[in-house]
Ligand SMILES: Nc1ncnc2c1ncn2[C@@H]1O[C@H](COP(=O)(O)OP(=O)(O)OP(=O)(O)O)[C@@H](O)[C@H]1O
């Protein structure tokens with residue numbers, strides 16, 4: 373399978389505050405292949421968000437390096453809460469990234485509008501975020517990210533603020549969107565079920581400082597939807613396996 | 621439109637009636653106030669020479685109008701106040717932007733800003749007169765001083781109210797500091813700026829009237845001081861009444877602006 377898209381190599385990252393030093397990441401190593409969907413689970417506060425912001429280059433490592441062996445890789449980051457700007461319409465929110473990067477052309481705008489249309493926000497272009505449901509807001513935030521045509525999507529617990537019902541259906545939808553748009557994704561989640569139902573592979577992080585304790589590759593048939601995976605007999609086995617590993 | 625239930629219609633009627641009642645009572649309060657004032661003066665409950673009366677106030681305004689000085693006084697004060705207000709809020713907002721932009725300077729200035737905010741700027745009046753002379757510029761600077769610091773403090777508070785996470789979002793989108801400011805920090809600060817404007821309107825009036833007390837040959841503050849000195853309390857009351865009307869109008873203009881700007 374050649375070179376990976378992303379390679380995280382011997383990363384150490386320490387936070388410094390007047391109260392002291394926090395070792396957040398310690399000899400973190402993993403790779404993500406092009407087109408792969410990788411989930412990350414780990415105890416609360418172990419350094420998952422830190423790892424994403426490191427890859428996004430918002431936080432420099434203390435040592436080690438993040439490489440993109442296939443060449444420069446445009447990335448999109450999706451935060452836990454949608455962070456839509458309440459004074460902008462859905463359409464203007466979706467175009468925010470393009471605007472900021474001076475890439476708002478007729479084509480890029482039409483692409484973003486097509487995404488909104490295709491994924492069920494077409495009737496809400498001129499609504500303010502406050503008028504949307506939580507699931508729709510999260511979708512609008514995803515489209516804001518996708519509008520920049522990133523190769524790699526970094527998703528930080530994108531569903532955790534939603535109710536269970538919405539979570540399940542949105543996970544299904546987002547999975548479809550990411551596969552259809554042919555993106556590579558790195559998804560941080562607290563929810564083991566979410567990781568198994570959406571990802572090709574899961575990285576289990578240790579307690580802080582975070583290392584990759586183990587990884588599990590899922591052998592579901594290709595093109596199986598997250599909801600179908602949840603109904604698959606092997607789902608429970610994976611669940612038990614990951615649960616046991618996390619608990620240790 | 622969706623069919624409206626009987627119950628909802630009743631509800632709408634109820635709130636409309638209440639709004640009506642409030643407006644009418646408001647007007648009534650004003651009428652009763654002036655009526656009692658007039659009546660009290662006429663029946664000798666108090667000395668109309670000291671407390672004046674609505675008819676005496678009207679007569680005083682009439683005299684000012686006929687001798688042509690009414691508009692001079694009104695426009696002098698209005699000009700000083702509007703200038704003081706615009707300069708004060710303009711500089712105040714500019715200073716807030718600067719301090720937001722330079723966190724180090726902001727941290728250095730923080731205690732000074734707190735002291736300046738607490739200091740009664742009016743205390744500087746006599747100094748201003750020495751520096752700038754006994755003229756209109758002293759009065760305007762007084763108004764600027766009074767409204768500037770409070771504007772800076774309030775607006776800066778609004779800027780820092782923009783959530784950390786929204787700024788993080790802008791960083792993930794690759795925004796520059798200027799873009800983050802214009803697209804997130806500034807819009808998020810609009811409500812604070814509006815309340816700063818409202819405070820600063822009132823503050824400008826305070827600054828101008830105090831300035832006019834200290835140095836002036838015209839203006840409503842001048843009329844009040846002059847009227848007090850020569851015991852023409854009708855004139856003092858007339859100036860106060862005009863002042864109330866002007867201040868209310870200017871506040872109304874700002875409130876209108878607020879409704880225009882915020883969604
Ligand atoms: N900016 C910072 N300064 C100092 N310490 C920080 C900072 N950000 C995070 N930390 C600390 O680093 C550790 C890892 O934080 P991080 O947010 O990466 O964890 P996480 O795995 O995303 O947690 P959660 O599951 O709660 O989202 C925590 O102990 C946290 O307190």
Ligand SMILES: [Mg+2]
Pocket residue numbers: 420421422528
């Ligand atoms: Mg986190």
